Amino acid sequence: MPERLNRQRHLARITAILVFLLSLLASLGLLWLHAGQQVEQRKLAAVDMARFHINSLQVQLERNLSSAYALAALIKQGRGDIANFDEVAGQLLPFYPQVQALALSPGGIITRTYPLAGNDGALGLNQLTHPLQRDEAILARDARQLTITGPVALAQGGVGLIGRLPVFMTEQADSFWGFVSVVLPLSDLLARAELRRLEERGYAFELWRDRPTAGHTGPSRQRIAGSSLALSGDAITETLILPNGSWQLSLSLPGGWHDLARLSLLGLAALLFSAMLAMLVQLLARTRRQARQLALEVQQQTRDITEARHQLEATLAALPDQLLELDGNGDCLQLYARGDGISAADAGLVGRNVREVLEPTSAGVVLTALEEAARHGCSRGHQFRRRLPGGDAWFELSVSRRKTAAGATEHFVLLSRDISERRRAELEAQSLLERYRSLITASNTGAWEYDQQSGELNCSQEYFSMLGLDKDDFERRHGRRLSRAWQQLLHPEDRERAQHAFSHYLAQQRGGLYENQFRMRHVDGSWVWILSRGRTLQDGDGQPTSLTLGTHIDITQQVRDKERIHFLAHFDALTGLPNRSLLIDRTEQAIHLSRREQKPLALLFLDLDRFKTINDSLGHKIGDQLLNQVAERLRRICRAEDTISRFGGDEFILVLPLTDAAGAAHFAQRLLPAMAEPYAIQQHDIRLSVSLGIALHPHDGRHFHELYHHADIAMYQAKEAGRNGYRFFTAEMHNGYTRMLALENGLRQAIDRQQLSLVYQPQYSLGEHRLLGFEALLRWRHPELGPVSPAEFIPIAEKNGFIVSLGDWVLDTALRQLADWRAQALPPVTLGINISAAQLRQHPLCDRVRLLLQETGVPAEALELELTESVMLDHPQRALAIMDQLHELGVKLALDDFGTGYSSLSYLKRFRLARLKIDQSFVRDLLLDDEDRAIVGAIISLARNLGLGTIAEGVESPEQAQMLHHMGCEQAQGYHLGRPMAAEQATLLLQAAVVCED
Structure with a gap:
């Protein structure tokens, strides 16, 4: 029905809209035709008006211009002249009262004019060349017709027309x-x-003409006369035909040819008419629809009443309970539904009193319910028992007061429901509850029972044992009230949350499982983690009762295990500081806060200086304790908002929010002396320094990895500057670090890509200037960086451990080159090869040298291995053993750069050396510096006393060579004697040299 009515309303609206639109279109069409006729009438009237004035103007022009023809005839008659022009002109002017002057222009030049007074300024004017009259004068001459010029400014004053x-x-x-x-x-x-x-008359008009221009390039419009009103674009135009030209008169109405006011009124009338017609159609449709709807509603209500009556009868027939109507005395007035109610075993209930049907006790319950309904309007929940042939049955009453006429006896509707099954279920539930309580008493699990009505808690002994109590102790200390026990036993951080969760569960009354975790105090003062689970009991109708039963489980160990796992996942197991993953997370959060608030942030990379030496010499246990003490000092120095992390090994990362460059420098200046204080570990008093690298956000990086990388670079710069200091990151550091990485990566592939080569610097005797040998020097040409100095790549190779591979390659290449020289029967020479401390630490060095000597056939005495003084500092006993083995092979040993390191004379006398090499730093200023001369003299004297030879490096002038020879130095090398050269050049040098044998 509603859908049908909606469709009818929709159809009526559409019909009304269509009627409105059609009526409006028809009215507007008629209005448009009327407006068009009105415009045509107005334009016709304007055309008639324009023609009238044009004709009047044309008549006057033609009559006055005819005087020109009379003068032209006299000129022709006089063969180009009018002897008595003034007299003739004077006689003509009275016949043409509107002619102001007459003029003759032979050849186009004005020579005579009448009257002369006021016009004498025009004499001598050439009309064919004058800029204002030339165009139309030429037009008149070429057309051979009378031509009107103007309006123009007249010489005698005013504006006029010139007929030429x-x-x-x-x-x-x-x-x-x-x-x-x-x-x-x-x-x-x-x-x-x-x-x-x-x-x-209300017209805007303009009298105009198209004036010819020079060269006839196109006409231009010239206004002759016009109104003060502006001419509109839809003006009508009438033409005035003149000799050799035409004038135009244009007319328009300022407001247009349409009468807008009248059209607006007519349009509004058409709109109102169309709207009224549409409203009338809609009103008729609504009236018809309401009539139909009213008829349908009457039919529908009749059906609804009938259906409701049938449904009520069916409901009462199917109702298992008894429904009847009583008065206030308990008399049965009407029986609506007959079930197994009050008088299922009785007949003729209507007209009888409840006292006649029920036992006195049950009848009293019914009468009490009637009295309560009379006072309050209804009564619920009264129950009574009745003996029936099939056994006892329980019934529950619901009574409502029925509305009656004023002054009439009160009537009541009574529903009697058989609740025998529910009573039996409640009894069974009570029995189960008693058995469950017995199980709680005897159970070894933490079982509990809570009564919501009394607020009391009943628990098993195991529940109390979890807290180190027995039941009596618990009740004596805390009572049986749950709120009191929780107030005293629950952890303060968990108390409010646990109470809210349990109260929320009870308030929902949806059943389901209750589960929560919290801490409770043990009798020894510790805290026990409890997993509490429970469920509210339901009655026979599925409604929740006031009892909730549950269990408590001690999960303390599981919680500790979980916390330990979480700790190990985010913290360093040794120091307890945040580990790498937690550091990155906290740093990114700090960076986000710094970026949002536009505040500075500093990241410090801290590395312990020479920690590896302490760890190797004193053991890992001492090293671990040292790291713990370092972490503790950092905690004391840093603020609560700072983040400290052990990033790995002896490296720590410090993140300092709200810290700019000045703050970071101040922090570093406080940190360095604090970290340098002695560390007391067992019987050891350890002193330690640190190196710091500092990167600032956002200048040095916008994310953690950028800041960490740049702080790491700055830390290495601090170490290279002497340790126990700090450096801020700079762009130059990054460039240097990038170059170092490029060299480090390229160095690993330099051998395979054949980028390495050897050059040989000759060594001469100073006395006889004989070539005694060469020193093999390593060179590297990087494909992108070009030649790389050994002073740059050798330290990198020593740092990353690649120096051993480089040393093996140099040893192999140099010995094979020496073998090649010997195979060419060139004079025998000694070849010096530098050996690093890292190579010397390897026991296979002797085996490697022995194998290469056997493969190449080079005698051992032709090989001289050059060592630096650093071998004395790192495991000197091992170095002595390896050097003894090399000496046994017959290989010569030389101590390079003697005097520049930490020379130990006690070890020097034990080394089986062949000679000492005097460093070039002493030779460079030998001629100028007395101290350098004294040092060189001492080295030569020491070598002579120990039976060792000497060779000086960096000899660059003959004066240096001469002084060294005078001081007793035996051999030398340097640019003065010979630069490092390729193997081919060295071969040529050998072929031409005279070699002295030792």
Whole structure:
């Protein structure tokens, strides 16, 4: 029905809209036709008006211009002249009252004019060349017709028109004599044409012409006269035909040809008419629809009443309970539904009193329910028992007071429901509850029972044992009230949450499982983690009762295990500081806060100086304790908002929010002396320094990895500067670090890609200037960086451990080159090869040298291995053992750069050396510095006393060579004696040299 009515309403609205639109279109169409007719009538009237004034103007122009033809005839008659021009002109002017002046222009030049007074300024004017008259004078001459010029400013004053008639003496074009000109005042002509009457009639008008231009490039519009009202674009135009030209008169109405006011009124009337017609159609449709709807509603209500009556009868018939109507005395007035209720075993219930049907006790319950309903309007929940042939049955009453007429006896509707099954279920549930309570008492699990009505808690002994109590102790200390026990036993951080969760569960009354975790105090003062689970009991109708039963489980160990796992996942197991993953997370959060608040942030990379030496010499246990003490000092120095992390090994990362460059420098200046204080570990008093690298956000990086990387670079710069200091990251550091990485990566592939080579620097005896040997020097040409100095890549190789591979390659290449020289029968020479401390630490060095000597056939005495003093510092006993093995092979040993390191004379006397090499730093200023001369003399004297030879490096002048020889130095090398050279050049040098044998 509603859908049908909605469709009818929709259809009525559409019909009304269509009627409105059609009516409006028809009205507007008629209005449009009427407006068009009105415009045509107005335009026709304007055309008639324009033609009238044009005709009047044309008549005046033609009559006054005819004087020009009379003068032209006299000129032809006089063969180009009028002897008595002034007299003739004076006689003509009275016949043409609007002519102001007459003029003759032979050849186009004005020579005579009448009257002369006021016009004498025009004499001598050439009309064919004058810029204002030239175009139309030429037009008149070429067209051989009278031509009107103007409006123009007249010489005698005012504005006028000039009628210019060309005069030809014959019909030939070359017989042109000149012009006869007639001057007409424009104001008199317009006044006689009465054009101003057009403006008085409400018209805007303009009298204009197309004026020819020079060269006839196109006409330009010239206004002759016009109204003060602006001419609109839809003006009508009428043409005034003149000799050799035309004028145009244009008319328009300022408001347009349409009568907008009248059209607006007619349009509004059409709109109102269409709207009223549409409303009438809609009203008729609504009336018809309401009539149909009213008829349908009557039919529907009749059906609803009938259906409701049938449904009520069916409901009462199917109702298992007894429904009847009683008065206040308990008399049965009507029986609506007959079930197993009050009088299922009785007949003729209507008209009888409940006292006649029920036992006195049960009848009393019914009468009490009636009295309660009389006072309050209804009564619920009264129950009574009745003996029936099949056994005892329980019933529950619901009574409602029925509305009656004023002053009539009160009537009540009573529903009697059989609740025997529910009573039996409640008894069974009570029995189960008693058995469960017995199980709680005897159970070894933490079982509990809570009564919501009394607020009391009943628990098993195991529940109390979890807290180190027995039941009596618990009740004596805390009572049986749950709120009191929780207030005293629950952890303060968990108390409010646990109470809220349990109260929320009870308030929902949806059943389901209750589960929660919290801490409870043990009798020894510790905290026990408890997993509490429970469920509210339900009655026979599935409704929740006031009892909730549950269990408690001790999960303390599981919680500790979980916390330990979480700790190990985010913290360093040794120091307890945040580990790498937690550091990155906290740093990114700090960076986000710094970026949002536009505050600074500093990241410090801290590395313990020479920690590996302490760890290796004193053991890992001491090293671990040292790391713990370092972490503790960092905790004391840093703020609560700072983040400290052990990033790995002996490296720590410090993140300092709200810290700029000045703050970071101040922090570093406090940190360095604090970290340098002695560390007391067992019987050891350890002193330690640290190196710090500092990177600032956002200048040095916008994310953790950028800041960490740049702080790491700055830390290495601090170490290279001498340790126990700090450095801020700079762009130059990054460039240097990038180059170092490029060199480090390229160095690993330099051998395979054949980028390495050897050069050989000759060594000479100073006394006889004989070539005694060469020193093999390593060179590297990087494909992108070009030649790389050994002073740059050798330290990198020593740092990353690649120096051993480089040393093996140099040893192999140099010995094979020496073998090649010997195979060419060149004079025998000694070849010096540098050996690093890392190579010397390897026991296979002797085996490697022995194998190469056997493969190449080079005698051992031709090989000289050059060692630095650093071998004395790192495991000197091992170095002595390896050097003894090399000496046994017959290999010569030389101590390179002697005097620049930490020379130990006690070890020097034990080394089986062949000679000492005097460092070039002492030779460079030998001629100028007395101290350098003293040091060189001492080294030569020491070598001579120990039976060792000497060779000086960096000899660059003959004076240096001469002084060294004078001081007793035996051999030398340097640019003065020979630069490092390729193997081919060294071969040529050997072929030409005279070699002295030792």
